[in-house]
Amino acid sequence: MNWEVIGSYLPLFWKAMLLTLRIGWIGIIFAILIGILCAIVRFYKIPVASQIAGVYIELFRNTPLLVQLFFLYFALPRIGIPIRADFCGALGLALLGGAYMAETFRSGLESVAKIQTESALSLGMNKSQVVTHIIFPQAFSVSVPSFVANIIFLLKETSVFSAISLMDLMFTAKDLIGLYYKTTECLTLLVVFYALILIPVSVLGDRLERRVRHAEFGN
Amino acid sequence: MPNLGIEVLFKGSNMARLLGGLWVSLRISLIAVGFSIGLGIPLGIVMTSKSPVIKVITRLYLEVVRIMPQMVLLFLVFFGTTRAFGWNLNAEVASVIVFSFWGCAEMADLVRGAFISIPKHQYESAKALGMNSFLVFSVIILPQTLRRLLPLSINLVTRMIKTTSLVMMIGVVEVLKVGQQIIEANRTSSPNAAFGVYGTVLLLYFIGCWPISMLSKYLEKKWNKS
Incomplete structure (x- = not known):
């Protein structure tokens, strides 16, 4: 392990993390909005919209994000819909997350007893x-x-953004390994930065779960 | 209506190649699913133990898998371990290792959750009826556990199939990579091949995963009633 190398790579990884966070944040916000919308449409069985939401949810829940991104980024420009890489990443994440969030919120709505x-x-x-x-x-x-x-799950899925040439953590690590062959240092930084993103989210999530458990009715 | 580039699929053996690529992804996920079930179930049973040492170790393992993206794990095994230990690892073997490592943790957590969700009075009532511990386990606990476990683990299978699309990033030639090759090879004759090919890959994944998730949903609904 070469600490000087790690020091010189830090700014690059920091920049990459900010990009991951920026796209991830926008994607997740829209995923929640799409999820709420689809869940309400599905729950109240609004005609036509409910069927459309159903097809959308099944389609996006049953295909991998990597393939969705490839389709959005490389295929859509071919039929005349060009799309920017960072916009594409956020869109893909929002659509994938929207489908998952919709199912989450819908089962929440269904669990509230009729009484x-x-x-x-x-x-x-x-x-x-x-x-x-x-x-x-x-x-x-x-x-x-x-x-x-x-x-x-969505924050972890952002790791596939490198496939559409966004300079995220994965891309930076792969690039630096290819250029300077400092595999151990790059992989260590990769793990550390992903832990830096995900451990706080995981801890906050645990606390949130514990807090709302008091609000449950009938336990 | 622009040219959608679907005709590329019917040229030569392109469709067969694409399906061959799909088989590579499926093979990796099926082997990994096998390992995950085989190792995850015993591990899950071990995790129900009250020993603090086992608890800490398994918790650590679960958290690592929960926090780290699968792609990072792939990189760690494929680039990291080969560098650190100097061995030569086939990309497909590396993916099987990573997906088994990941799936095993998920499976173990599901098994643990299913066992814990069985209320204590089920054990006690069975004992009170004069059953021995083997009978209690095989007739009372196991059937109830399986009912909770099966829909969730079927769901895990679809997640593993979907996640195998990542192996392309460490150079396994699977369906997406084959699609890329087909598009590159036909760049001049049909420039719009990207739409047809990636659309087909998307559809293939959907056809593969959708029936399995429907089965999982159906079982969950059916068994939740009783």
Whole structure:
């Protein structure tokens, strides 16, 4: 292990991590939005939209992100839809994550017992109050564990961005190994930086899970 | 309507090559699934033990697998270990090692979760009925565990099939790589081949994984009722 080499590579990896975080952050935000939208559409069985959401969810849940990115990045320009690499990465992550989040939120919504809605209505709440005060909070607390798992999964999936020539951690490591043959140093930095991204998320996720468990009803 | 470049697939043996590539990915995932189930189930049973040493070690293993992207693990094994130990590792063997390492942890966690989810009164009631521990395990605990385990582990299989697409990044010639080669070879005759080929690869993965996830969903629904 050569510490000087590690020191000189640090800024490169730092830059790469910022790129991963930037695209990952945007992708995850949109994934959550898409997920909420699709979950509501599926849960309330809104005609046509529900079927479209169903096809979208199945398609993206059953194909790997790498292939999706290849399709978005290399195939779409061929039929006249050019797309920038970083935009493509965020879009791919958002679409993949949206499909996973939709299933998470939907099963959360389904887990809220019917009696909850009925009791709220009989207490004189109107429909929107029932949704915002009764259904959503309970659905959210049920879906938190798998929500956290999805976020970690999506952050891990960002490692395939290098395939569409985004200069992320993977790309930087591979590039430096190819150029200077400092394999051990590069791989160590790679592991350290991914741990730097994911350990805080994992710890925060654990704390969030523990916090919302108090909100569960009937335990 | 622009040219979608689908005709490339019917040229020469292109489709057969693509399917051959798919078989390479499937073979890697199937071998890894075999190892994961074979090693993950005993490990999961070991993990239910209360010994603090075993708990710490298995927890560490699970966290490493949970935190590190599979791609990083692939790089570590394929570039890292070969450099550190000076051996020569075939890319396909490296992928099988990584996916087994990863799948084994996931499988063990599922097995542990399934065993823990069985309420204690199930053991106690069976004992109270005069069953010996072998009977308790085989007639009471195992069937209930399997019902919880099977849908989740089928789901794990589809995840492993999907994740094998990463092996292309360490140079295994699988379906995506074959697709790339076909596109490169036909660059002049059909410049739009990328659309047809990558679209087909996407579809092939979908055809492979969708029925399996449907089965998992069906089993989960069916067994949750009872």
